Amino acid sequence: DAKTTQPTSMDCAEGRAANLPCNHSTISGNEYVYWYRQIHSQGPQYIIHGLKNNETNEMASLIITEDRKSSTLILPHATLRDTAVYYCIVRVGYGGATNKLIFGTGTLLAVQP
Amino acid sequence: DAMVIQNPRYQVTQFGKPVTLSCSQTLNHNVMYWYQQKSSQAPKLLFHYYDKDFNNEADTPDNFQSRRPNTSFCFLDIRSPGLGDAAMYLCATSRGQVDTDTQYFGPGTRLTVL
Numbered sequence: 001d002a003k004t005t006q007p008t009s010m011d012c013a014e015g016r017a018a019n020l021p022c023n024h025s026t027i028s029g030n031e032y033v034y035w036y037r038q039i040h041s042q043g044p045q046y047i048i049h050g051l052k053n054n055e056t057n058e059m060a061s062l063i064i065t066e067d068r069k070s071s072t073l074i075l076p077h078a079t080l081r082d083t084a085v086y087y088c089i090v091r092v093g094y095g096g097a098t099n100k101l102i103f104g105t106g107t108l109l110a111v112q113p
Numbered sequence: 114d115a116m117v118i119q120n121p122r123y124q125v126t127q128f129g130k131p132v133t134l135s136c137s138q139t140l141n142h143n144v145m146y147w148y149q150q151k152s153s154q155a156p157k158l159l160f161h162y163y164d165k166d167f168n169n170e171a172d173t174p175d176n177f178q179s180r181r182p183n184t185s186f187c188f189l190d191i192r193s194p195g196l197g198d199a200a201m202y203l204c205a206t207s208r209g210q211v212d213t214d215t216q217y218f219g220p221g222t223r224l225t226v227l
Contacts, residue, residue: 034215041221042220042221043205043218043219043221044205044218046216046218051213087155
């Protein structure tokens with residue numbers, strides 16, 4: 001089972017920041033939080049990941065709470081092309097050199113013109 | 114550009130007729146994954162290869178098999194497709210690092226079973 005919970009859907013006005021929350025209250029100390037998105041009929045696209053510290057890249061920012069039980073993905077200036085299902089995933093390690101992504105239901109972000 | 118390629122993008126097969134889906138990668142990654150995504154559901158991992166080592170998920174039906182003849186290619190074989198196997202099949206790759214390891218997905222193959 002997925003170790004994360006997310007709202008089913010959210011709306012955001014074009015040009016505004018989109019803040020997508022995620023709860024992962026059972027996360028372990030060495031587990032990473034990953035965010036992917038899936039635009040309709042395409043493969044999931046990697047966005048960002050983090051362990052403890054806040055992270056930023058050209059696509060988004062990831063804010064992780066100090067207790068690591070929740071996080072927020074921020075798209076600073078949402079566009080219509082950001083409409084997609086956003087998945088927050090806690091990576092479960094095999095104990096070896098591979099990882100396992102267990103997708104939850106995700107959040108459908110609808111960016112409105 | 115380095116990428117994950119899936120062919121074909123759309124595949125139609127008949128009930129019970131074996132079908133093979135193909136995935137190739139130019140990333141030179143150690144790990145290749147196959148996911149199944151049914152309509153309005155999240156992707157679900159079927160199995161993965163770390164190099165030549167095959168790792169099956171416990172709930173993957175025996176009807177699904179996989180082959181990885183070399184680093185670049187991986188195949189998904191469905192021996193006797195049923196109507197319930199209609200789905201998007203996603204291939205992904207990763208380096209296979211212990212700590213931080215990002216998976217990169219292909220565009221998917223949409224399978225229709227008639």
